[in-house]
Amino acid sequence: MIREDVLGSLPVYTAVPALTRALDAHGCAVLCAPPGTGKTTLVPLVLSGLVGGGPVRRVVVAEPRRIAARAAARRMAWLLGESAGGKVGFTVRGERVVGRGTVVEVVTTGVLLQRLQRDQELAGVDVVIIDECHERHLDADTVAAFLLDVRAALRPELRLVAASATTDAQGWARLLGDAPVVEAQGVAHPVDVVWAPPARPVRPPHGMRVDPVLLTHVASVVRRALVERAGDVLCFLPGVGEIGRVAGQLGDVGADVLQVHGRAPAAVQDAVLSGGSGRRVVLATAVAESSLTVPGVRVVVDAGLAREPRTDHARGLSALTTVRVSQAGARQRAGRAGREAPGTVYRCWTEAEDARLTRFASPEIKVADLAAFALQVACWGDPTAAGLALLDPPPAGALAAARSVLTAIGAVDASGRATERGVRMARLGLHPRLARALLDGAREVGARRAAEVVALLSEEPPREYGDDLGAAWRAARRGGDSYAGRWRSEAERLRRAFPHPAPSRNRGSAPDPAPQTQAGPESTDAVAGLIAALAFPERVARARGEGTFLMASGTAGELLAGSGLRNAPWLAVAVADRPAHSASARVRLAAVIDEETARTAAAHLLASGEEVHWENGDVVAREVERLGAVELSVRLLKSPDPALVREALLEGVRREGLGLLRWTREAEGLRERLAFLHRVWGAPWPDVSDAALLDRTQEWLEPELSRARRRADLGRIQAGQALQRLLPWATGDAARLDELAPERIEVPSGSRIRVEYGGPQPVLAVKLQELFGLRETPTVSGVPVLVHLLSPAGRPAAVTADLASFWKGGYRSVRAELRGRYPKHPWPEDPATAEPTRHTKARLSRES
Structure with missing residues (x-):
């Protein structure tokens, strides 16, 4: 039974006729609707004809996250009086709940990308809605570009809607070919802002680290909000780790403390989204900013932090990093308190700091690792992405680095076109590095083992699993937590993704074990190390002592104190981040390997030859075999290449x-x-x-x-x-x-005096008596020299650039001062007509 009363009360309902007319006229439209208006749930039902009596059309809704896709499908099914899998279904990675009669299918943007690569026409689909496009996830931007290609070349009748709570509406309208913008007005309840900064300074976030002082403060603000305000509290934190730490400090608040994030069990997610009978504190990541409606919330506590991807192309490190929330993100979060009634937001920063926040979060295409994007566009047939309609073009340097990775793993050819191997990688639904590890690793250790390790790498294990990848694998196999459940599902999906060949060599490997089989620690470690090394060959690392390693990329890596990997001779580093202003990366997840494995996985980095460099103040000549930056063997050279020696000396x-x-x-x-x-x-x-x-x-x-x-x-x-x-x-x-620049100038006495050119003006330092009779200042290349007139003892007596003026004026004072000191030297009253000399009066008399 369709819940007509609920559907009719959704604010977006009044905007649906305008949206329908826009699509009929233009085929594309931009829908701007505030959170809570029903854009994600009502609009697909109307456009599909399931509500409102229009023609039946098959609608695909693309959501940025799995949790949002499931929630949207279940909400729409509930509005129709059904369960998900009937007229409304969903497909996310590892889970598909659809039926033969499904008309509206909610998918993640990643799933839709895979579908487009397999079927560019999207046969049978009439309308595609890209939801939450303001978040500017890379997959969403790519999906939009591909769909515009499809409309232009294959299916002009395919309808496309870009839907968002807050977005650059005009930018999206231009991208969709000057599409109409349809705006829906929400029911905006007032939200009071309470500035609640920490009492003492907090260290700014760097990498994945958040100052524990801030988290303790956030927990105290949640307690304060429970006392000062009514209703459920929604608290925004940057990640799963921070949610866990704050939850641990709220055990006695007298309310249910729930956690919402991508790793939360489906049952917990459903409980949060369905409301509750008692008071609740919901700790959430940015997933709750716009993708989900959490009923009962009247208070928001905002820690003011978010996570964004960052890629260090020079070091081959990609990771999430903690940043300050943008102004747009803060508005979205605050709006959650006013969806159902007037509310309050507690912001854990000052009003002055708020004005300095960036306006919008960085588009993912500007900051993320582009390897997956580069492979997608290569498979699409546009390796440079120059022909794609994108709001922001990919940075040239990042795209070049991505293509370099793809070339190294055989995913693209020299022209950037996808190889057959690259197409296969793209269809696995993995990052290209992990796809390479799965394909090549399966040949070495078997499909099941390769799939299990790759599943570990595709979603980083919880911190409590430790930093040893082999040990984490064993923990996941025996684990009963939600992560282990998701891991098993993903490992099975990957195992089924391709025919699995038998292992090609003996690495302590037997035929693929059944899922419950326990491999010995040594075998597990060796397999985990090989797969990690295949995925991240630039991160194979050799020990340098005291828990420090040097990666093939040239980056130093440090293990945390107490790590069981500190004595390993080699590591395959799976997860690492580099704190700001630090030369070394922190190793968070790695596996023990040997040199043979490092050579195998990073064979493209092997090189040997003469290396002649300037080191420690002199020329050093060696014959070196190296794996990237890691020296494998070194031999001093007695007769190095002379050309290399010359270059080293120049260096x-x-x-x-x-x-x-x-x-x-x-x-x-x-x-x-x-x-x-x-x-x-x-x-x-x-x-x-x-x-x-x-x-x-x-x-x-x-x-x-x-x-x-x-x-x-x-x-x-x-x-x-x-x-x-x-x-x-x-x-x-x-x-x-x-x-033009004589080394010496002959003066009237016959002496040739050196000219000094070291200053701004040439300098001629000469005894005063040697210039008698010289009326004009000498010049060099038309520049008057600066004459330093010296006493008979060679000490400075005067400086002039105008001899004529000096003879008329300055000479008298110099003569009066020096002739008593040097009576043996001539001091004529008229130096301009006197005879120049290098000698005393006595010698002049003898010579005359």
């Missing part, structure tokens, strides 16, 4: 500077003259600054390295001779060096 000069060379006074002088000419004339005179010379070492320095073998040899290289190579010989200007 040393670039690192430690030009002071490694021999700089005589003449060499320094030449460099200063060239710098002066470059400053005055520019080209063709070269820039001889440190940066410029280090940038051009191969031009002027490399030819001098033919006989050099080590650091000491660099000190014998005459830098001045090497610099001669940078003179503009080709233009003929080199011959004018002494003309």
